[in-house]
Amino acid sequence: MKKEKRLMEKPCSECGDSLEKKLISQEFEREGVKIRLSGLKAWVCNGCGEIYFLPGGAEKVVKAANCLFELALTEKQHKGTLTAQV
């Protein structure tokens, strides 16, 4: 029988503390352009704050960040931080 991957039932691999599902925001910077993605669902360690994305989540975050960078760099009008709410 195949075991389902259920991250939330595992403790943090860094410190062994429990994980809590939270909405987080992440900031990225490239070529002087800052973007922020907020409202991301992820598991966050109560002990050390390590962030674990849901399965497949990390790639989607990277994809979204790349799209935002493209937008910000194309328009060249964002001097501050380009923020996207998921």
Ligand SMILES: [Zn+2]
């Ligand atoms: Zn931890």
